[in-house]
Amino acid sequence: MxxxxxxxxxxxxxxxxxxxxxxxxxxxxxxxxxxxxxxxxxxxxxxxxxxxxxxxxxxxxxxxxxxxxxxxxxxxxxxxxxxxxxxxxxxxxxxxxxxxxxxxxxxxxxxxxxxxxxxxxxxxxxxxxxxxxxxxxxxxxxxxxxxAQTGAQRVAEFLLNLCDTADDGCEVELPYDKMLIAGRLGMKPESLSRAFSRLKAVGVKINRNHAVISNIERLRDYAEADPSEK
Amino acid sequence: MxxxxxxxxxxxxxxxxxxxxxxxxxxxxxxxxxxxxxxxxxxxxxxxxxxxxxxxxxxxxxxxxxxxxxxxxxxxxxxxxxxxxxxxxxxxxxxxxxxxxxxxxxxxxxxxxxxxxxxxxxxxxxxxxxxxxxxxxxxxxxxxxxxAQTGAQRVAEFLLNLCDTADDGCEVELPYDKMLIAGRLGMKPESLSRAFSRLKAVGVKINRNHAVISNIERLRDYAEADPSEK
DNA sequence: CTTGCAACATGACAATAGTCAAGTTGAAGC
DNA sequence: GCTTCAACTTGACTATTGTCATGTTGCAAG
Missing domain, CATH: 2.60.120.10 (Jelly Rolls)
Structure with missing residues (x-):
């Protein structure tokens, strides 16, 4: 078979x-x-x-x-x-x-x-x-x-894991629907939406299931920053 | 040795x-x-x-x-x-x-x-x-x-795990200090204190590292209740 | 093409937890 | 016994997240 x-x-x-x-x-x-x-x-x-x-x-x-x-x-x-x-x-x-x-x-x-x-x-x-x-x-x-991380930071790490390249900027497809991503990251779909909105400030654009990261380093810094000093 | x-x-x-x-x-x-x-x-x-x-x-x-x-x-x-x-x-x-x-x-x-x-x-x-x-x-x-649980509910489960008896009420000693309990349950010490306060309402008294649970069933119900309907 | 539905976005509000600050208290060391 | 310190508690405030409600959109079945 x-x-x-x-x-x-x-x-x-x-x-x-x-x-x-x-x-x-x-x-x-x-x-x-x-x-x-x-x-x-x-x-x-x-x-x-x-x-x-x-x-x-x-x-x-x-x-x-x-x-x-x-x-x-x-x-x-x-x-x-x-x-x-x-x-x-x-x-x-x-x-x-x-x-x-x-x-x-x-x-x-x-x-x-x-x-x-x-x-x-x-x-x-x-x-x-x-x-x-x-x-x-x-x-x-x-x-x-x-x-140890806020919702938006977990989303940032999730995106970073998707782009294996160490390139400066990159584009990735979200592998499954946002409801599941939210579940996987321990949050509600609404919170995921808001997390994506916040990530706009560090150069992330989401369109449908397509994400554009303008600067990987910037996103990485965001993900690893102390939640209290954001 | x-x-x-x-x-x-x-x-x-x-x-x-x-x-x-x-x-x-x-x-x-x-x-x-x-x-x-x-x-x-x-x-x-x-x-x-x-x-x-x-x-x-x-x-x-x-x-x-x-x-x-x-x-x-x-x-x-x-x-x-x-x-x-x-x-x-x-x-x-x-x-x-x-x-x-x-x-x-x-x-x-x-x-x-x-x-x-x-x-x-x-x-x-x-x-x-x-x-x-x-x-x-x-x-x-x-x-x-x-x-899936609030802080207070996680504390309730932690206490339930300490008293293995299926008895009606029981008393247990907290096995290590509260800072570590807080860490283990993913919260700050202050939140743990407040969680303990809330548990008073379901018959839990904390004195030092000694806990008295007046009704195990009541505590279990609390721990497993839907967070939204509390 | 249109209808209908599920996924998604957003706003308003409530609940929960973190932060900061100001006490208590209890135990160890002097 | 006194001092000191860290653990702990409590209050006020803020930030984050969940909840509920509403609206949009894209796809698929008819």
Missing amino acids: AHEAQKAIARQSLLLKSLPNQHVDTLLSHAIWRSYDRGETIFLQEEEAKAVHVVLAGWVKLFRMSPTGAEAVVSVFTRGESFGEAVALRNVPYPVSAEAVSACEVMHIPSPLLLSLMKEDPEIGVSILASTFTHLHSLVAQLEQLK | AHEAQKAIARQSLLLKSLPNQHVDTLLSHAIWRSYDRGETIFLQEEEAKAVHVVLAGWVKLFRMSPTGAEAVVSVFTRGESFGEAVALRNVPYPVSAEAVSACEVMHIPSPLLLSLMKEDPEIGVSILASTFTHLHSLVAQLEQLK
Whole structure:
């Protein structure tokens, strides 16, 4: 079912890229390949984890529903990224739900397969820990941002992460809709709108899902300034 | 150097308790046992990880310094808890700093030892993933709280976590000083004071580091209520 | 083409949290 | 016992964000 192009993407994923080819072949041949429509659920919070998931195309969000129904977006993944590693190997329920936020392609690696390969070659365990560590790290970074930065500063960092060039100025497309960006950054859509307005003052123009940053350094200074001295 | 009592605590830690005794013995005999004074640094952000750390007594905080010097507390660990697993096995720099917030005892397991044992028995990898998953989970929970609850509600949850009994009412000691509690909950000490004041209305009395909760159910309802309908 | 809807923007207001300043208080050191 | 200092509390004020209401816009189904 899998196109060669998809397999190539899978091989480059953080989870698989450092594994010996032989293992990767085994995993790819036993993986389940699926397409999801925008809005489709991939798994639900409290459901038991049976696989590790690798995004091949599109965008997937992980989120938590509080008892009152408020949604907190925990992370958003795209091509080459994987999630569910630590959960799948322990047969514990997912602490979050996953949903496709655009049409997307996802590869599922059954966890029993991963476990049995891990018994043969401990290198696999290290690979899994590597991806897990990346998630841990990104959650830590998010926590720092939420605790130490204003909304507009978080938006500034989000934009800076989109333009990987160290160029003077640049233009980027917002990867998904603003409601999701707002959720991902821990704010309401209205606040995101206002944050964008503020960023006009440091040379950011937003038009639809297209952003123009006139001076990256200026934006970076803004993002890292002490909130109290702004 | 290690007392038997300390070894007993180490054996009960989340990291080691599910491992075969034989491995635990090996790890314990090669571990480094250290005492730290209040305020002493255990490791610094950006430092290369060489060991996994298990707290035997006292309290340790993990925190991040933003470029501007603002401190964001990521987690606080105590007896039986471990940290640094995912980092130690990858020879990558710590994303956070660790500091003793009270006098404490910490056991350090050198990561090369863990890696070599892991090659012999993949079960060790699963154990490490288990602890790592717990951290991941707690970070996710923190993110949800920060995004979906008010300060006073986060304080309420913090108190609820302290009293494990399902009893009607209970009394607990605050485990560390209020400045650190405030940091851990993502607020300023002043806001914590005010949050405590508000909780008086739902039957919480704070005196020094001693808290009296007259009705746990009432507090739980408060913590989980929709912030908008309070 | 038009209707309808969801995403987005904006203004007015309320709630929440941070800042600054001025006290208290309790414990450690002299 | 006294001094001193840091932790803590409280009040007044400000800034930020959420909430509610209203209006615009672009896209898609008919």
